Amino acid sequence: MNLSTTNEKKKLRFPFYVVKKMGMPKWKYWAIRVVGILLAFLLAGLVCTWFAKNKTGFTLGVFFSEMFRGTLDFTDFSEIIDLFATFAITLLIALALTPAFKMKFWNIGAEGQVLMGGLAAAGIAKFAPSDWPNAMILIFAAIGGMVFGVIWSIIPALFKAFFNTNETLFTLMMNYIAALLAKLAIDIWVPNGSQSFGVLKQGTFPEIFDNTGTLVILFGVVIFVVMFFYIKFSKQGYEIAVVGESLNTARYIGINIKKVIIRTMIFTGALCGLIGFFIVCGVHTSFADNIVGGKGFTGVLIAWLGHFEPGEIAFFSFLAAFMEQGSATAATASSSSSEQFYAICTGVFFIFIIACEFFSNYQVKMHLEKDFHEQYDQINTQKLNNISAIQNRFVRFWATVWYYICKPFVFIALLIAYRVNKSKKEVRN
Amino acid sequence: MGIFWASVVTFLTSAIKFSTVFIFGSTGEIVNQKSGHLNMATPGIMFLGAFGGIIGEIVYIAMCGGAGHFNSFLVVLFPIIFGFIFAAIGGAIFSFFTVTLHCNQNVVGLTLTTLFVGLSQLAMTMIVPTDLEVQRVFNANFSEAGQLTQFAFPNLSNTIILAQSWFTYIAIAVAVIVAIILKKTRVGLNLRAVGENAAAADSAGISVNKYRYLSTIIGSGIVGFGGAFIELDQHMGTFNASADNVDAYGWIALCIVIFSLWKPLLAIAASLFFASLSILPSYIKGVGSTMSYVIDMAPYIATIIILVILSIFNGKKNQPPANLGQSYFREDR
Numbered sequence: 214m215n216l217s218t219t220n221e222k223k224k225l226r227f228p229f230y231v232v233k234k235m236g237m238p239k240w241k242y243w244a245i246r247v248v249g250i251l252l253a254f255l256l257a258g259l260v261c262t263w264f265a266k267n268k269t270g271f272t273l274g275v276f277f278s279e280m281f282r283g284t285l286d287f288t289d290f291s292e293i294i295d296l297f298a299t300f301a302i303t304l305l306i307a308l309a310l311t312p313a314f315k316m317k318f319w320n321i322g323a324e325g326q327v328l329m330g331g332l333a334a335a336g337i338a339k340f341a342p343s344d345w346p347n348a349m350i351l352i353f354a355a356i357g358g359m360v361f362g363v364i365w366s367i368i369p370a371l372f373k374a375f376f377n378t379n380e381t382l383f384t385l386m387m388n389y390i391a392a393l394l395a396k397l398a399i400d401i402w403v404p405n406g407s408q409s410f411g412v413l414k415q416g417t418f419p420e421i422f423d424n425t426g427t428l429v430i431l432f433g434v435v436i437f438v439v440m441f442f443y444i445k446f447s448k449q450g451y452e453i454a455v456v457g458e459s460l461n462t463a464r465y466i467g468i469n470i471k472k473v474i475i476r477t478m479i480f481t482g483a484l485c486g487l488i489g490f491f492i493v494c495g496v497h498t499s500f501a502d503n504i505v506g507g508k509g510f511t512g513v514l515i516a517w518l519g520h521f522e523p524g525e526i527a528f529f530s531f532l533a534a535f536m537e538q539g540s541a542t543a544a545t546a547s548s549s550s551s552e553q554f555y556a557i558c559t560g561v562f563f564i565f566i567i568a569c570e571f572f573s574n575y576q577v578k579m580h581l582e583k584d585f586h587e588q589y590d591q592i593n594t595q596k597l598n599n600i601s602a603i604q605n606r607f608v609r610f611w612a613t614v615w616y617y618i619c620k621p622f623v624f625i626a627l628l629i630a631y632r633v634n635k636s637k638k639e640v641r642n
Numbered sequence: 643m644g645i646f647w648a649s650v651v652t653f654l655t656s657a658i659k660f661s662t663v664f665i666f667g668s669t670g671e672i673v674n675q676k677s678g679h680l681n682m683a684t685p686g687i688m689f690l691g692a693f694g695g696i697i698g699e700i701v702y703i704a705m706c707g708g709a710g711h712f713n714s715f716l717v718v719l720f721p722i723i724f725g726f727i728f729a730a731i732g733g734a735i736f737s738f739f740t741v742t743l744h745c746n747q748n749v750v751g752l753t754l755t756t757l758f759v760g761l762s763q764l765a766m767t768m769i770v771p772t773d774l775e776v777q778r779v780f781n782a783n784f785s786e787a788g789q790l791t792q793f794a795f796p797n798l799s800n801t802i803i804l805a806q807s808w809f810t811y812i813a814i815a816v817a818v819i820v821a822i823i824l825k826k827t828r829v830g831l832n833l834r835a836v837g838e839n840a841a842a843a844d845s846a847g848i849s850v851n852k853y854r855y856l857s858t859i860i861g862s863g864i865v866g867f868g869g870a871f872i873e874l875d876q877h878m879g880t881f882n883a884s885a886d887n888v889d890a891y892g893w894i895a896l897c898i899v900i901f902s903l904w905k906p907l908l909a910i911a912a913s914l915f916f917a918s919l920s921i922l923p924s925y926i927k928g929v930g931s932t933m934s935y936v937i938d939m940a941p942y943i944a945t946i947i948i949l950v951i952l953s954i955f956n957g958k959k960n961q962p963p964a965n966l967g968q969s970y971f972r973e974d975r
Contacts, residue, residue, distance in 0.1 A: 231742070233973060264764045319748060378953040381680070381748060381967065382900060386942040386949075389893060393942075397935040510752050517749050550767070556760020563753040564739075571743040 253565035283542025298426030300534035301433030306512030309484035322384030324509025325391030330358035330489025335500035362486020370478030395502040657918035664913035666868030667895025673861030680967040682751025685892025686758025691869025694728030695721040729866020837963035840970040
């Protein structure tokens with residue numbers, strides 16, 4: 214029995230609550246992520262094998278071995294180059310979005326910008342006069358790609374800078390308009406209605422190690438280094454960070470916010486257009502409306518989940534590229550559609566990373582009985598705080614003695630006296 | 643001239659029928675967005691609803707054990723209920739990640755839409771229907787359920803309006819009910835408050851988490867109705883992975899929400915407009931596939947124009963909910 218003077222009714226409440234964490238040691242942060250990634254692979258494998266259960270012999274082991282065989286097979290060098298080319302493209306898209314995101318400009322239109330760059334590059338590569346040298350066609354295609362990418366990214370930027378339009382929805386819509394423009398363009402260029410562009414005969418990258426993607430990897434490394442220094446060590450990168458943190462601070466320092474937004478989006482658009490040129494002329498040597506294949510959206514997720522740091526973005530891009538190529542191989546082995554396997558694997562992977570984000574930033578606590586009583590004991594002892602702690606304990610000890618021992622004795626003694634008195638009265642009568 | 647009017651009648655009938663998906667999708671998404679959730683997982687949730695519709699059909703066929711025992715009311719009820727349940731589960735997952743785990747809504751939405759689309763497509767291709775003949779009878783019952791054509795006089799407008807299935811009437815009724823709840827009831831007022839300024843609503847005693855969870859679950863369920871309808875009515879319960887893209891309707895539903903300024907009654911009109919625009923190319927002769935791509939762009943361009951106009955003419959009544967896309971964590975300052 215507690216002697217608290219409060220009369221609280223216990224409320225029904227959800228037993229867990231969430232508290233923000235102050236900081237986390239780096240090894241713990243990465244340990245959570247590695248465990249999450251392994252669990253994600255396991256769960257994705259389980260889901261895919263469960264859905265393919267009517268194909269005989271497709272067990273979990275087969276799934277993983279197909280994944281590794283399609284990507285890191287050291288006997289087939291061309292596949293490794295494919296893997297690293299996809300890695301380079303995903304990394305570049307995420308890096309292109311990083312300045313925009315650091316500025317808190319939620320540009321999710323990467324897919325459309327890359328596609329428009331690819332559209333320009335494909336058009337130039339297909340219709341350039343055939344007596345031009347290959348290098349010249351490539352240079353013009355690159356410039357055309359960058360111009361179209363800039364056009365596609367400058368429109369949302371202008372409206373955001375001048376009218377404060379919601380850029381998330383604007384860029385999202387531009388994605389779908391770009392996809393339809395691509396379909397329209399293919400319809401115009403290939404008028405037989407088959408929607409197949411065919412392999413480019415001119416204006417493709419030279420084949421090194423039997424694969425056109427090798428130069429893409431080289432360019433990817435160069436651009437990664439350039440972006441690393443741009444974001445972290447240049448004056449413009451600093452201005453971007455300040456505009457992202459606090460608009461008022463930027464205005465106070467004297468940074469022209471409109472100019473920063475427009476300049477960053479020109480940069481993003483040019484880089485995305487260049488990536489489109491790489492995809493069309495380097496990796497695929499063809500063009501379709503699904504040539505970016507969701508890498509734009511994955512790039513958005515990687516950039517955000519990598520906290521806009523180039524190192525973390527590289528780590529996640531490699532895993533995403535590995536998963537993309539591996540799930541395609543596993544899907545063909547089980548005769549399912551590779552798009553669906555890729556969607557499931559990517560979705561599960563990113564859900565686990567999001568959950569790891571949560572566990573790094575917040576701590577889940579339970580409403581425990583002892584925490585509850587501790588609170589109330591503190592309140593009760595505060596009520597007696599005009600005497601010292603020893604006197605407080607003295608008072609409580611003797612109060613316990615009185616309530617539990619003396620008072621019952623007194624009560625029983627009075628009762629006996631009353632009964633004795635009553636019986637004495639009866640005896641007299 | 644008679645042929646012309648007959649084709650106009652068919653055009654209007656199919657336009658109204660096709661707009662049902664968009665009415666369901668945009669009404670559900672309006673309920674989501676009014677509480678502050680920019681739910682970009684809606685296309686995936688619509689796909690989950692389609693998946694639920696097929697599951698409901700299979701369950702009902704298995705329970706009946708034959709084609710002759712179909713009750714026209716249950717034929718419609720089972721797919722609806724399963725579509726609602728599956729889509730509501732999708733909405734619950736989205737709100738778990740957004741409300742309880744405080745994650746960025748854009749990131750969670752994009753991830754979940756990819757996951758749900760892939761999962762539903764894979765599941766639907768793996769599920770092989772048992773008996774095609776039974777399925778055809780089921781679908782015939784489904785499409786004709788609720789058609790009040792036996793009450794129609796030989797009059798043009800009656801033929802158009804009364805020849806729709808249950809779902810169209812239910813869609814319009816749902817949109818009207820949602821509009822009334824949002825504007826005239828206490829619950830709707832609280833929901834709008836949570837979407838405009840969650841901190842103020844929390845200090846007034848409204849439970850922000852409960853409103854966000856419930857509105858996302860119910861809104862996603864309504865979107866799932868649309869998915870179940872489009873799967874069973876247009877695609878006849880079969881699924882062809884390369885041709886059917888239910889999630890495209892989901893993205894257009896997102897556009898319609900913005901185009902209708904977050905008002906369900908305007909959403910009905912906007913859905914009808916976009917639906918008739920989509921099926922217009924097949925009714926006009928001499929229009930190639932090129933023109934159809936340009937017409938397909940119309941919802942997205944219209945949305946962008948509305949977005950720009952809204953931001954220029956900053957009218958107070960037509961803005962998006964102010965807390966759209968932001969999580970609420972009470973301990974944050």
